[in-house]
Amino acid sequence: MQTYPLRPWRGLDMQFSKAELDVFVASTYMVAGDGTSTLFWEDRWMDGQSIKEIAPGVYALIPKRRRRQRTVQQALVERGWISDIVGVPTALALWQYVQLRSGLRDAQLSRSRTG
Template identity: 40%
Template sequence: MRPIDLGGLGIRNLEIMGWALQMRWLWIEKTKPNRPWAGLEVPVHSNTVALFAVSVVTSVGNGENTLFWSDRWLHGCSIENLAPNVFKCIPARLKKARTVKDALHELTWVSDIRGALGWQGLVEYLDLWDVLTDVILHVLVVNTTDDTHHWKFEASGNFSSKSAYRAFFAGSVSFEPWKRLWKSWAPSKCKTFIWLAIRNRCWTADRLQKRGLSHPARCPAVRPRRRDSPTSTHHMCLRPTVLV
């Protein structure tokens, strides 16, 4: 079910496609907060929420449509990543509701912290204070434009379900010969056989043996002196076969 350039057959994985389609709800909620259902609990999968959180980078304008604690707005990172020990001390309801504008107004973000930080949390708190010093002037005094959100998997910065689906395969190993294989003029059954051979998925004797299935003890298409040769995909396709 992987894309053909990643070694698969390009068949859509319906579960992952469903996650990608759900992500559009999160994108619309973020970019068009005036929708009637915006702010309600959107029923999306946890994998959708996790990928969306790392895929959207925000440029803060007036700070009214950017979540202070969870959005990636501070130098391309979220405060959750920059100060994880501080983030743990924030109530869940404030994580989902506190905007950048509200948090920076009279340093409201400081009062959001509940409980003891510990020495690591204190270090993160002081570093966060220094980073936010210049941001306060920029957001509350200078900038009056709206916040803009960028989908990093598209050059245009706009969300698409296609790029979201593709993003779920980020980090997969590429399948180098895919163009020479699938763009050739060979019949489909030949392409499929070559694909299986490259992936070592042909049901040769060695593969049958590994799974405890019935298989010939030797390759029947070689001379007696080579009867111990294993019947494998490599042996079948690459070695010169000498018929009996």
């Protein structure tokens, strides 16, 4: 889920069924903006889809902790997302990697607003 430092929902006991979460995921997507608060591997920021949906073979090679830390901004700087890949890829994962790299080639983020 999108990173949000204030997290007003923190501490709330919210329980959702898998079906409820599936409906939420299917009906939402992220606008990456400057990429600092959008998770590269987890959020649905790339054409309304998550990397898990676009390239599940590649996603499977990413350690769980890294999936929840890498922002879009961090991932796109000098293709930092590539260094997250660990393990031996399958043929399908290699094909998905090539497709993902091609799709990310022209990805652009908006500039952050300061001051």
